[in-house]
Amino acid sequence: GxxxxxxxxxxxxxxxxxxxxxxxxxxxxxxxxxxxxxxxxxxxxxxxxxxxxxxxxxxxxxxxxxxxxxxxxxxxxxxxxxxxxxxxxxxxxxxxxxxxxxxxxxxxxxxxxxxxxxxxxxxxxxxxxxxxxxxxxxxxxxxxxxxLQHNMQSSSSYSVEDLRTRFVCEMGVASSIMDYARFNYVAQPGDDTCLMPLVGPYDKFAIEWGYRMHLGQDRYSEQEVMRNFVEEWQEDPVYLFSSPMRGGADPSSLTEAIGDDAMRASDYGVENLKRIADNLIDWTYVEGDDYSALEELYNNVVRQWSRYTGHVVANVGGIVRTRKRQGQAGVQYEMVKADKQKRAIEYLNRQVFATPYWLLDSDILERFQATGAIDLVHARQSSGLDQVLNVERMKRLIEQEAFYGDQAYSLNEMLVDLRSGVWSELASGRETDVYRRNLQRSYLDRMATLLEHEDAVQTDIVSFARGELQVLREQLESATSSHRPTELHFRDAILRIGEALEPS
Structure with missing residues (x-):
């Protein structure tokens, strides 16, 4: 001591x-x-x-x-x-x-x-x-x-609600300053909290493990002391280490993320982005300057919104890795719970695939660009779709259902939830705006691609994708709209589905 x-x-x-x-x-x-x-x-x-x-x-x-x-x-x-x-x-x-x-x-x-x-x-x-x-x-x-290496798992060791309290002032936004956790984007206006990373409990733990002297012990007994030191803290997530898994499969080990629940953290984050967007012109105003700062920070708002998409998508088909060695209880890889995966798709339907009108303020955009807003939203929403309908992610959903049965979030359930969100106008009878029409065309393109994807053709992915397109075609055929762009879009979608299901 x-x-x-x-x-x-x-x-x-x-x-x-x-x-x-x-x-x-x-x-x-x-x-x-x-x-x-x-x-x-x-x-x-x-x-x-x-x-x-x-x-x-x-x-x-x-x-x-x-x-x-x-x-x-x-x-x-x-x-x-x-x-x-x-x-x-x-x-x-x-x-x-x-x-x-x-x-x-x-x-x-x-x-x-x-x-x-x-x-x-x-x-x-x-x-x-x-x-x-x-x-x-x-x-x-x-x-x-x-x-010390980057420890991307440390950012998921604190609860999202703790990040809105004085807890952060003592513990930081993550348990390690070696994470890419950055700053406290969860904090809401009026919260009594802090915003900065600190040298945290994991960092102290790692330095003690690496630098404490063990006098009078040979190499083998010292190894045992160090091994026991690690095992003493192995059940506390604050002291866990991990680097990102291939393909971002582990939602507990991501870059630019904070908190133990990406959906809740990202909801808070989006609310803050909306507040910033509402004030962006005032907060970037410098008399006599051009609009380059406004443009740069607006584009950073868009990128941050997209980061939240990636954090949330990682939960779908997600696998949490906890590094262990033989003799330690439990397994190294565990499925993200089904309700959390389902909440991820719900977030995407609500915060990503719903048209983000809060980003589409012409008073901001027309200060630095002549055109491009439609393409910007299309690109970001299409990226979110591509991430969800990733073949490796869908394979993990199939395997999780095979292992865990009705405890898993099945590929079928995910695809139904996704279709219901992307094509919600079919149930609500609302008109489709240009942004939604672009999103829905991207959905059709991605589903058509899955039918011929070389890594999907020998899996259940093809049959489920085909089934979703067949159901969607039936819904479109019975849909009517007095809004001409919507009506023409639905007719076009029927033709596109036919070309995908029965290629010439």
Missing amino acids: EVVDPVQPIVYYIDPATPEKWVPYLKQGVEDWQVAFETAGFSNAIIAMDAPEDPAWSPEDARYSVIRYLASDVQNASGPHVHDPRTGEILESDIQWYHNVMNLLRNWFFIQTAAANEDARGVEFSDDLMGELIRFVSAHEVGHTIG
């Missing part, structure tokens, strides 16, 4: 080319890790210092770890390190932060927090706010240089 100063602390020097006003924040990002090293028994284990005023000192010198400032329009930062391949000891690192990462940070923080945070409402942030964002980047990249 004793905490001691190390003989040789980890030292990061700040590149003397760094703009002076950002130096304190870069240092804070380094020293934010001190609390993690204290759990491993070390105080003052990691520190940041100004570069020596010595003409013989060089940031290129491999003896020194340096946070390098790169005057570049690249919107990124990175944290590589050099280690001894014989022992794994980390010898040196050079964090690189590009000047224009600040633009990326502005966009992220504006889009994810401006609805609930007055400080983020503007094209230019205060130096103090931008400094705190740089501090976050510094801490994340330092984490890489001391041996």
Whole structure:
């Protein structure tokens, strides 16, 4: 339990080319890790210092770890390190932060927090706010240089409702700053919460595992101690690690996501995007400027909306992976519960496939483009359809039903729910607008593609897709509308289905 100063602390020097006003924040990002090293028994284990005023000192010198400032329009930062391949000891690192990462940070923080945070409402942030964002980047990249990988599972370890409380002020938006969790987009106006990532409980756990000294033990007994340390915490999701599965099959391990329920988190996120869209002209106004900032931030609103689509789709046919070794109870792969998968399709029908009129404000769009709104919505909705009607996803639904029977969300049920949402006008009798007609044509194209997809032809996918098109054709044949575009669209859809089912 004793905490001691190390003989040789980890030292990061700040590149003397760094703009002076950002130096304190870069240092804070380094020293934010001190609390993690204290759990491993070390105080003052990691520190940041100004570069020596010595003409013989060089940031290129491999003896020194340096946070390098790169005057570049690249919107990124990175944290590589050099280690001894014989022992794994980390010898040196050079964090690189590009000047224009600040633009990326502005966009992220504006889009994810401006609805609930007055400080983020503007094209230019205060130096103090931008400094705190740089501090976050510094801490994340330092984490890489001391041996930590991205932990994308940490963002799903907290409940969505906790993210609306003071819980975040102590625990961060995710249990690890090494996630791509970014900022608290769940927080609603008036919530008493915080918005920033922090060095979290997983980070402290990982540093203790990797850096605590086990004196007087040989290699084998030390391994057993470390294994037991992991097993002691294995049931707590806060301490779990995972990287994204192939194809994004695991909804608990995604990038740019927060919270344990993508549908609830994304609903909150969309409500905030609507608030931002309503105020976007005012919040990007700078007397005499052109509309480039308005255009850039509008496009970021659209991209954030699309990210939520991806987070939700991952639940359909989803599989949660929990890494285990032999001797640990339970399995590594578990199906996402059926009700959660069904709620995912309900979200898509409501927040993605329903026409997003809140994005279609002509007062915004006509300030920076002559045309393109219809194509923009079509592209984003079609992408959502393609993600849902992905062959690998549909195969997982088939297998889950084979394993779990009526406890699973079957491919048939998913397709029925999807058709009911995409073609809801057939039941309601409402007119179809141009956006919905485009969406429905994309649906027909995708279903027709499935009938001939080389990875689907020997599966149940083809028969279910064919059955859905047959049911849809029957519904269309009995539908009537006094709205001429809708009537012509329904007739055209009948012809398209016929061409798909009975190709010439």
